Amino acid sequence: MLYFAYGSNMATQRLAARIPARFVTTALLPAYRLAFHQRGGDGSGKCDIVPASAQSAVYGVIWDVASHHKPTLDRYEELGEAYNETWLTVTDLASDRQFEVQAYIGNITALGLRPYTWYKQHVLAGAREHGLPPYYLRALESVVARQDENAEQHAREMALYAPVEPLMRAT
Numbered sequence: 001m002l003y004f005a006y007g008s009n010m011a012t013q014r015l016a017a018r019i020p021a022r023f024v025t026t027a028l029l030p031a032y033r034l035a036f037h038q039r040g041g042d043g044s045g046k047c048d049i050v051p052a053s054a055q056s057a058v059y060g061v062i063w064d065v066a067s068h069h070k071p072t073l074d075r076y077e078e079l080g081e082a083y084n085e086t087w088l089t090v091t092d093l094a095s096d097r098q099f100e101v102q103a104y105i106g107n108i109t110a111l112g113l114r115p116y117t118w119y120k121q122h123v124l125a126g127a128r129e130h131g132l133p134p135y136y137l138r139a140l141e142s143v144v145a146r147q148d149e150n151a152e153q154h155a156r157e158m159a160l161y162a163p164v165e166p167l168m169r170a171t
Contacts, residue, residue, distance in 0.1 A: 001070055004090055004101035006034060006060035007047025008119055010126025013160040019072050021063035026130045027090035027099065029058040036115045036143055038082065038106035042153070044146070045113030046082075047123060048106030059132045062090065062101055077104045116148040118157035125161060 002024065009015045012023070033052035036045035049058050065073060077083045083104035090101050115123075124140050148154040 001065045001067060002099055002101045003063045003065045003073070004029065004060050004088060004099075004103040005063060005126070006049055006058050006103070008122035008126070009063075010061045010130060011122045011160075012126070012129060014122045014126065015063065017160060018076050019065065019069040021065045021069070023130075024062040024064050024099075025095075026093045026132065027060055027062050027101070028093060029060065029088060029090045030054070031056060032058045034058050035106075035109075037109045037111065037113050039108045039110050039113060040119075041078070041082070042116070042148075042150070043113075044119060044148070045115045046106070046119065047115075048109060049103070059093075059127070059136050060090070061126060061130050062092075062099055079104070082106070082108055114144055114146045116154070116157075117145045118148060118154050120145040121158065121161070 003021070004027065005015065006029070009018070015021055029049065031052060031054050032049045033056045035048050035050055038046040038048040040046045079085055084107050086103055086105050088101055088103050089098055091098050120140070120143055124137070127137055127140055
């Protein structure tokens, strides 16, 4: 299955902590905009995509996910509750080739939600890692986030980006 990630799952570390997947390419979804208005189970804002003007677009990452890993991803995305599944046509940034991809569309949205800083970090990490355009990065950086009061959750999420210490060899 080709999966279009436009939020926190753009980051390789974030997705790999959930399921194995193979990077395919970066892509553009025209006539949509990114919104942080999906209500997470923790009350914070998560990413969603919504139809918008023809001048709008959402960038994301296409991942190849084995069919036997899809139920696990569906559980993380709370398919049928928090998100619904949809199929979209996106365009490869490198070749202009089009792909039919599966994506998750928010089902529990509200105005005024803000993401936690760790969630915004996942989105930014993925966008930077995959070389999304500078203007798109600036737009993501400008999203107002709030600190998660659950320090343990914050630390756990940020630990995905901690440098790995090299193993010491016995001499």
